[in-house]
Amino acid sequence: MKQVIIDPTDERVPIRRMLAARSGTVVGRVALLDIAKPRGDILIDRLAKHLQDRLPGVEIKRFRKPTFTKPAPDELRRRIAEESDFVIEALAD
Amino acid sequence: MPLIEAAHKSFGESVAVWAIGQDAEGNAKLVERHGLTVPMLDDSALKVSFAYGLDTVPTIILADSRGAEIRRFVGFGRDDWREMFAELARLSGVESPSIDWRSYPESRPGCGSKSVEPGIAERLEAEARGDKLTARRIELGDSEDVFEFMFERGLTDGLPVVPPTPERVMWMLTGTRRDPRDVVATVPPNLAPVTVEKVAVNAVMAGCKPEYLPVVIAALEAVCTDEFNIHGVMATTWGATPVIVVSGPIRNRLAMNMGMMALGYGTRSNATIGRAVKLVMRNVGGARPGEIERSTLGSIGKFTTCFAEWEERSPWEPLHVERGFKKEESVVTVFGLEAGSRQIADQTSRTARALVGSLGLGLEACWHPKQHGSGEILLVISPEHADTIARDKWSKAQVRARIQEVTSRPISELLPDDDSGEGISLKALGMTNPTKEQLAQKIPKFRRPENINIIVAGGDAGKFSAVFAGWVSGPMGSSSVSRRIEEAI
Numbered sequence: 001m002k003q004v005i006i007d008p009t010d011e012r013v014p015i016r017r018m019l020a021a022r023s024g025t026v027v028g029r030v031a032l033l034d035i036a037k038p039r040g041d042i043l044i045d046r047l048a049k050h051l052q053d054r055l056p057g058v059e060i061k062r063f064r065k066p067t068f069t070k071p072a073p074d075e076l077r078r079r080i081a082e083e084s085d086f087v088i089e090a091l092a093d
Numbered sequence: 094m095p096l097i098e099a100a101h102k103s104f105g106e107s108v109a110v111w112a113i114g115q116d117a118e119g120n121a122k123l124v125e126r127h128g129l130t131v132p133m134l135d136d137s138a139l140k141v142s143f144a145y146g147l148d149t150v151p152t153i154i155l156a157d158s159r160g161a162e163i164r165r166f167v168g169f170g171r172d173d174w175r176e177m178f179a180e181l182a183r184l185s186g187v188e189s190p191s192i193d194w195r196s197y198p199e200s201r202p203g204c205g206s207k208s209v210e211p212g213i214a215e216r217l218e219a220e221a222r223g224d225k226l227t228a229r230r231i232e233l234g235d236s237e238d239v240f241e242f243m244f245e246r247g248l249t250d251g252l253p254v255v256p257p258t259p260e261r262v263m264w265m266l267t268g269t270r271r272d273p274r275d276v277v278a279t280v281p282p283n284l285a286p287v288t289v290e291k292v293a294v295n296a297v298m299a300g301c302k303p304e305y306l307p308v309v310i311a312a313l314e315a316v317c318t319d320e321f322n323i324h325g326v327m328a329t330t331w332g333a334t335p336v337i338v339v340s341g342p343i344r345n346r347l348a349m350n351m352g353m354m355a356l357g358y359g360t361r362s363n364a365t366i367g368r369a370v371k372l373v374m375r376n377v378g379g380a381r382p383g384e385i386e387r388s389t390l391g392s393i394g395k396f397t398t399c400f401a402e403w404e405e406r407s408p409w410e411p412l413h414v415e416r417g418f419k420k421e422e423s424v425v426t427v428f429g430l431e432a433g434s435r436q437i438a439d440q441t442s443r444t445a446r447a448l449v450g451s452l453g454l455g456l457e458a459c460w461h462p463k464q465h466g467s468g469e470i471l472l473v474i475s476p477e478h479a480d481t482i483a484r485d486k487w488s489k490a491q492v493r494a495r496i497q498e499v500t501s502r503p504i505s506e507l508l509p510d511d512d513s514g515e516g517i518s519l520k521a522l523g524m525t526n527p528t529k530e531q532l533a534q535k536i537p538k539f540r541r542p543e544n545i546n547i548i549v550a551g552g553d554a555g556k557f558s559a560v561f562a563g564w565v566s567g568p569m570g571s572s573s574v575s576r577r578i579e580e581a582i
Binding site for chain 1: 226237257285287378379571
């Protein structure tokens with residue numbers, strides 16, 4: 001006898017996104033996102049300094065999530081996407 | 094049967110007489126034994142019995158030519174049946190057959206209809222509600238083992254689940270009045286809408302009974318609020334989980350455990366309600382261990398953490414009443430806390446002051462002893478401890494105040510140092526070069542006394558209480574949420 005069960009999942013098929021093409025160079029605007037974990041700012045500060053030293057041409061923009069416990073608000077994500085070419089997210093602790 | 098056969102033979106020309114039996118094999122035996130010519134119809138699927146609302150067999154229904162019921166005779170009553178024959182004679186214009194009514198007993202009450210037997214009645218009710226299931230059906234191959242299939246597809250929490258067959262899901266849906274297509278909540282992290290039907294599917298898998306479903310639905314509504322922030326509770330590297338507390342009359346109706354082993358295992362409702370909530374998180378929301386659920390260590394409490402408050406044994410008003418609900422309402426409260434309780438022993442204190450002071454010291458270890466100004470916890474006070482506190486007539490407010498008092502420590506003792514690198518940072522306190530006086534300021538363990546949630550549960554014997562320690566609490570993390578449970582009764 002054929003067994004039938006009801007699908008317990010949300011039945012959605014995730015969209016497969018390709019990674020953006022790697023140009024091999026970092027130019028333009030780089031976003032540094034502090035997720036608001038303790039000492040995240042220390043990590044971001046160091047990273048910003050290293051990037052600035054190695055790549056003086058890039059423009060570094062700093063962003064911060066209101067809390068690390070929740071996903072970044074839509075408005076923040078939109079701003080990061082609009083204002084940056086690269087994003088580095090710091091987890092820290 | 095001979096009387097029904099007689100009715101068919103006498104009135105069959107103008108009145109259609111049908112015998113309907115609930116057992117195909119039994120029908121065949123009756124036909125053979127009595128040499129029946131009356132059409133014997135098979136209702137082993139019990140659809141006709143259910144549709145006509147039978148609770149007793151035999152039941153005779155007299156209907157007009159459009160099928161509208163004129164009269165029904167339940168069980169066997171000699172005078173009733175005699176009257177029925179007279180009625181049939183009148184309706185058909187055919188003389189009633191000669192029957193020796195004195196040879197029949199005065200009455201026989203009949204037997205219960207199969208359609209009202211436990212388990213069958215609920216299935217028939219669910220079927221009669223129609224094929225409302227809209228979720229995808231998965232057909233397994235003949236040689237596939239359904240339990241292995243569900244493991245392989247990643248649909249379980251690591252333990253076997255009850256296969257959610259359409260029949261079981263429809264049975265589960267009898268536990269709610271809500272439409273199966275109603276959206277209960279949007280479940281993080283995938284922000285997927287979960288319908289009542291999908292909740293029912295996962296509740297079947299968890300091992301729930303239909304009457305548990307309203308609690309699962311209310312708990313899901315509560316955890317999927319912005320205040321509760323289930324995304325963070327699941328995703329944190331700390332081992333947090335929704336700790337589910339059930340309050341009000343439903344606790345007793347579902348035979349929930351609030352006594353011995355209340356925070357442990359062995360009770361179906363406690364175990365499966367919490368498990369169903371977690372399975373929805375996994376299967377609908379997409380929070381799977383190693384993916385978005387990222388606890389460093391985890392805890393066994395992540396399978397399920399659900400129990401009830403022993404309101405009748407508590408000297409205080411129940412949790413839900415404290416939160417503004419009526420005592421007669423059933424309510425579920427969810428807390429984003431550590432997935433597992435820790436016990437605090439005190440077998441010798443004999444006053445409320447000594448005991449609560451002692452419990453307070455036990456609470457120091459929540460998160461870390463040097464972390465003060467913490468958020469919500471859930472303190473589960475055992476009956477024996479509650480009795481000691483009640484003897485001195487202490488209110489919950491007094492208990493909270495005493496805990497804050499005994500846990501207050503000078504800032505100097507809470508700063509990270511060479512002996513313990515964890516602690517409160519001066520930066521978090523807004524201090525750079527603190528004075529001696531500033532460092533002498535005391536900070537209690539909890540940000541606010543109300544952060545100490547208190548309920549009573551546990552076995553009658555044992556001077557042990559327990560605490561579920563917190564996670565990031567408040568608007569920046571998770572706040573406890575209560576929801577009224579809408580029962581189908």
